[in-house]
Every structure is written in structure tokens, then in C-alpha cells.
Amino acid sequence: MSFREFLKPEVVVEEEVSPEYEVAAILHRNQERTVLFNRVRGSELRVAGNVVASREGMCRALGTDAEGYLKHVAEAERRRGRLVEVEAEEAPAYQRASSLDALPVLKHYRGDAGRYITSGVVIAEDEELGRNASVHRMLVLDSSKMVIRLVERHLHTYYTRALERGEPLEVAVAVGVHPAVMFASAYPLELRRDELEFASAILQKPLRVVRGRRVGVMVPADAEVVIEGRITPEMHPEGPFTDITGTYDSVRLQPVVEVLGVYHREDAIYHALLPAGVEHRLFMGMPREPGIYVRASEVARVRQVALTTGGCSWLHAVVAIEKRAEDEPRRVIEAVMEAHPSVKHVVVVDSDIDVFNPREVEFAIATRFQADRDMVVFRNMRGSSLDPSAQKSGRTAKLGIDATVPLGERDAHRRAEL
Numbered sequence: 245m246s247f248r249e250f251l252k253p254e255v256v257v258e259e260e261v262s263p264e265y266e267v268a269a270i271l272h273r274n275q276e277r278t279v280l281f282n283r284v285r286g287s288e289l290r291v292a293g294n295v296v297a298s299r300e301g302m303c304r305a306l307g308t309d310a311e312g313y314l315k316h317v318a319e320a321e322r323r324r325g326r327l328v329e330v331e332a333e334e335a336p337a338y339q340r341a342s343s344l345d346a347l348p349v350l351k352h353y354r355g356d357a358g359r360y361i362t363s364g365v366v367i368a369e370d371e372e373l374g375r376n377a378s379v380h381r382m383l384v385l386d387s388s389k390m391v392i393r394l395v396e397r398h399l400h401t402y403y404t405r406a407l408e409r410g411e412p413l414e415v416a417v418a419v420g421v422h423p424a425v426m427f428a429s430a431y432p433l434e435l436r437r438d439e440l441e442f443a444s445a446i447l448q449k450p451l452r453v454v455r456g457r458r459v460g461v462m463v464p465a466d467a468e469v470v471i472e473g474r475i476t477p478e479m480h481p482e483g484p485f486t487d488i489t490g491t492y493d494s495v496r497l498q499p500v501v502e503v504l505g506v507y508h509r510e511d512a513i514y515h516a517l518l519p520a521g522v523e524h525r526l527f528m529g530m531p532r533e534p535g536i537y538v539r540a541s542e543v544a545r546v547r548q549v550a551l552t553t554g555g556c557s558w559l560h561a562v563v564a565i566e567k568r569a570e571d572e573p574r575r576v577i578e579a580v581m582e583a584h585p586s587v588k589h590v591v592v593v594d595s596d597i598d599v600f601n602p603r604e605v606e607f608a609i610a611t612r613f614q615a616d617r618d619m620v621v622f623r624n625m626r627g628s629s630l631d632p633s634a635q636k637s638g639r640t641a642k643l644g645i646d647a648t649v650p651l652g653e654r655d656a657h658r659r660a661e662l
């Protein structure tokens with residue numbers, strides 16, 4: 245389960261490129277192709293981006309396909325995975341000692357605050373809560389400091405508990421991990437569940453881990469790069485940063501990470517995840533779909549779920565159901581909003597509609613939806629901080645669209661056959 249075992253470059257850039265804007269621009273132009281950069285100015289490391297460049301690619305990485313994806317992951321969530329601890333000598337991640345300055349950390353967009361690590365899986369351990377792995381952006385401040393964006397989820401809890409004990413929080417940041425590890429780390433598992441173990445459960449293969457050299461946490465042994473450090477009580481402005489919507493996230497005071505050590509494989513490949521790119525959206529959006537599927541399946545027979553790319557893989561959900569009762573679409577709309585509170589618009593369609601095809605979804609809205617009958621508006625809801633149209637407080641209006649055919653009118657909606 246390694247990054248390089250999955251990596252299949254489709255474009256190889258041989259000429260030297262700049263980590264400032266140039267790599268990001270090339271990744272942006274080739275969003276659906278995996279790109280390998282052999283020479284990046286100022287670093288010995290190679291750089292790969294768009295490593296997972298399609299929904300099919302993500303499914304392949306997780307050992308499934310688009311059809312089986314939701315069930316595959318939902319079932320993995322009920323299984324246990326297996327971590328196998330190896331000795332430091334057997335861990336490629338620790339083959340070379342390096343430094344933060346030696347890494348090809350990119351500046352992506354004009355207007356961003358600086359150079360950002362965007363593919364870092366941050367691992368922390370807590371005596372009571374166990375291990376946690378989650379993905380966080382980190383702005384490099386200098387050769388020994390970064391500032392980390394901590395949304396108030398699990399790692400924030402670990403951090404707060406450490407501070408209450410009067411200690412900084414020790415972390416290891418793994419860059420360049422197998423996509424299943426990155427996916428699991430972006431998945432909304434419950435607190436106290438170990439995302440690394442979940443990655444193993446998804447692939448039904450053991451994940452090799454190694455004890456950190458200077459921090460008391462386990463690290464994927466086959467990672468390309470490991471940054472060890474501690475999240476301190478010191479705060480520093482973080483942002484602006486281009487987030488998933490392709491607009492600038494605001495500046496906030498966030499915790500400073502003090503870097504204790506940087507290590508990498510021989511011939512390491514640094515994973516550059518382009519903000520707002522296809523790969524970013526896949527890793528953020530797809531891990532939310534199985535939970536939506538499970539919750540919506542409590543109220544209807546759900547066939548498919550998509551957080552659509554046009555909705556930034558975050559704000560728009562389309563759910564296809566095998567409708568059996570007229571109130572099901574509305575119950576599905578409410579279930580989706582509970583399962584994924586960041587969602588803003590939910591469209592429910594019949595199972596003949598391909599939820600991944602925006603033309604089909606629009607066809608369903610065009611021919612099966614009546615606004616005075618099939619629309620439900622919610623006011624003053626908790627929404628996403630990533631939506632620039634939401635109120636300053638984060639509150640937002642939401643809309644549900646039932647674009648299913650009324651049960652008694654199926655004949656009138658029969659689609660022509662050739």
C-alpha cells in the first residue's frame with residue numbers, strides 16, 4: 245500500500261519548472277491526467293500531481309468500481325483493518341534525513357498567503373482517544389515553522405486536550421501515501437476510530453506503519469515524505485488560501501507547527517495536490533458519499549449518490565432512488581442534509597437518471613419537477629464556510645428538489661426507445 249505502487253504518470257515533464265505557480269498551472273491544465281515533474285527548481289525531490297484524476301481512478305485505488313463504491317466503503321466501515329508495525333530500517337519513509345527547505349512545497353495561486361503543503365496526512369495519538377489521521381493544509385512560514393488549518397473536528401480535539409495537559413500535540417505529517425490512506429484520512433469516521441486502520445479495511449490488506457523517530461505516533465512506513473513536529477499554543481494568521489470552490493478562504497488565526505524533523509525515501513516523490521482541482525474535489529467529496537448513502541437508505545431504496553463536480557463536490561448532492569412512496573424524496577432530502585451539513589442543494593431523481601451526468605440531472609429537473617409542488621426551502625440552516633454566498637455567521641438557505649416522476653404518472657414519462 246504505497247504511493248508509488250499506485251502512481252501511473254500520463255504526462256512526464258522533463259524540463260525544470262518552478263514550484264511557484266508553474267507546477268500548479270501545469271497541473272491545472274492537465275487535471276484529468278497524472279503528471280510527474282522530474283526537475284523542480286530548488287529541490288532534489290520529484291513531484292507528482294493529479295495522482296487520482298477521476299472517480300474511476302479513486303474507485304480503482306480503493307479496490308472497487310463506480311457501481312460498487314458506496315457499498316464497498318460502507319461495508320469496510322464495519323470491518324477492522326490491520327496495521328503491521330515494522331522496524332525503522334524497513335521503513336522507506338525514513339531512509340533520508342532532510343529539511344523543510346529541501347521540499348518542493350508549491351505556491352499555487354496568486355493571492356495565496358504563501359507556499360502550502362496540501363496533501364499532508366496528519367497523524368496524532370491520544371491515550372484515551374487512540375490514533376487519528378486527517379488531512380490539513382499547512383502554510384510554510386520558515387525553515388522550522390508552519391501554520392496548520394484546524395477545522396473544529398478530531399485533530400482540533402486532540403490539540404485542545406494536549407494543551408489542557410500543558411503540552412503541545414506531537415504529530416507526524418505523511419506526504420505521498422497510497423490513495424486509500426488519503427481517502428480514509430478525509431473520511432468522516434467517528435471520533436476514537438483510527439483512519440489508518442480504516443484504510444487497511446477498505447483494501448483488506450495490512451498497512452505497514454513505523455514508530456515516529458522524534459514523536460510518539462505511528463506513520464505509514466511507505467510514505468514518500470514524513471514531517472515530524474508539534475502543534476504549539478502559538479497562533480499565526482493562516483490564509484488567504486484557494487479552497488475547493490476556487491475562491492479564497494479567509495484569513496484566520498491558526499496554530500503554529502514547530503518542525504522537529506523531515507525525512508523521505510531515497511528518490512522521493514512529493515505529492516502536490518492542486519487546490520480546487522479535480523483531485524482535491526475527489527478526495528474531499530467522495531468520502532462524504534457513503535455516509536449520505538447509509539443515512540438516505542434508512543428512508544428510501546437508494547441506488548446512487550453524487551456530490552457533483554459542478555457543486556464543487558461539496559455543496560450539491562444528487563441522489564437516485566427506486567421510489568416506492570410519494571414522501572420518500574422529501575425524506576431523502578432531509579436525510580442528506582443531516583448526513584452532510586455542508587450540502588446546500590439536494591436533487592432527488594429516479595434510478596434511470598445517471599447522477600454523474602449533469603445533462604441527465606437537468607433533464608430530470610426540466611421534465612419531472614414542478615416548483616410549487618416539488619420544492620422545499622429551508623431557511624437559516626448550518627452551512628459550509630466554503631460557500632462565499634453564505635452569511636458571515638455561516639448560516640445559509642437550502643433547497644431540496646424532488647425531480648422524480650409521480651408514482652401514478654410513469655406512463656406519461658416513458659422514454660422513447662429506438
Ligand code: MN
Nearest residue numbers: 376398434435
Ligand atoms: Mn478521526
